[in-house]
Amino acid sequence: MSAKPDLLILGDSHAIALKQGADLLGLPAEELQFSGAGWHDQRFALGENGLEVRGIPRAAGQLRALREKLGVADVFASGIPVLTTVGFHLGRLVPPFGWNGHQLQEEDAAEITEGLTASRAFARDYVRHYRRRHFRLLRRLARLTPLIVVVPPRVHDRPNYDSFTRIIVEDLRGVGLTVYDPAEDLAGADGFLPDNLMAEDGIHATAECGAMMIAAMREQGLLAA
């Protein structure tokens, strides 16, 4: 058993920047990370020992190692603050929604004049269908330990991504979860993450950006300094 880390980081590929950011800041952090596809496909469960990973051997091994390292069965109930990107996985959720050309008509957006529209109520139900278990997991974790859900950075304006992000954030906040949206602190004038904070893949944040997010959360009192 080693010393307790300051942070636990749980999530998909967007969690990588948070872990790298913690490393840059010199904050001891441990992570459990697997793909957005795995999260979307609900390769997780809540068992006797809290979060369990199903069907992803690498991640299951990572969780086992973490339990041994921390000397606890339920890693995410040990009181260590958790930063998580669980619940979004937009790359698996949003594109299928648009397969038949559907878009959501947002109040602040131009009138949609081509293709099909779906209502916000429908989209919310759609999100809840695919994310019900994720939200349940997050609520459970939040009861056991300080938890901050971190919104993935806004890096493009592909149809429906902003709408889905907004819906998920509203739902998370609606059930009392703490949400940190980097767009509120780090976005440029155009509302997107600046190029210098974006990884080469154009999707994820850099380590520096991860560090800035953690710093912002600490400044705002979301995370103990």
Add this chain to the structure above:
Amino acid sequence: MVEKSDNPYRHLPAKAFWRTGVAEAGLFGLSGLWSSAWTLPADAQFATFGSCFAQHISRALISRKMNWLNAEPAPGRTPPELAQKYNYGVFSARTGNIYTAAQLLIWARLASGAIGADSVEYWTDGDGLVHDMLRPKIEPQGFVSRKEAEASVASTARAFARCITEADVLVFTLGLTEGWINTATGQSYSICPGTGVGTFDEGVHAFHNYTYPEILRDLEAALQIMWQMNPGLHVLLTVSPVPLVATASGDHVLVATQYSKSVLRAVAGDMAHSHAQVDYFPSYEIIAAPSSRGTFFEPNMRAIAHDGVDLVMRHFFAGLDLSAPARRAGAGGDAGRAAVEAQMQAEELVCEEMLLEKFNER
């Protein structure tokens, strides 16, 4: 020239006589009830709209793996229960039930661009949610704003336009002569305001039992718009055999039902006789004529039993002529498949008119 000892009836087929055509044939021996007026391509695309009964035609086409055009499917990977909740896959576009010719005319005008979504009446409920009075139950809760509601009507109008321009056959089931209109704006309602959505105002909302000339006029106008958009469009009219839930005419509901169906049947027949591109399919007769002895009505004497729908569709497919060569290779695609999957899961008919029964307090 008919000879003295001869007469025209001597040369008529067995189906022209009640004894041989109906009485001796028996309910399940009826044949030659309908023969398609058109030779259609093997991959002909069908679009379906109209009253509740039209939903059966949608499903039958899908179950036969025919080309049912779903121009407004649910978003990809929508679970079936969610698609059903939001009325996706019920008709070829998300129009909801189109009960009257007047409402069909509105959709045709919306599809052609003659009027915009802003011309439709919208109603905001006590929770601030917005409903369009053309499709009052299309969303289970309503739209979050007028802008979203208008966007949805416009979206459905585009899908309806696609049905007009891409379908080979538009199947339209006439359902009601009775309706409600806004005397100030002329808006035709699909259900009476105040019975589910909207607030009834007796100073503005008026009952209207559309007459034969009015229905003929509106149907003719709607089809002329559609033919301007697609001169090759075939229109197959049917009349719903489902009786009225309630009548506001003052007559007994049985009498009102027979009046309504008779008028609709006459309009459909006359349209078919006067236009080569219009045909009439006798679903009404198969279910409601004396030959069925009411067999296909459920105990409430209104809903149509599954066996009745099956028989109707057997006659439909028996009379359909799809012998012309197919034109499209690999019809379908991801969007079509997803919509079909969603549609196949649907179990419950969607019928706003059923809302009226809750006002029967006896």
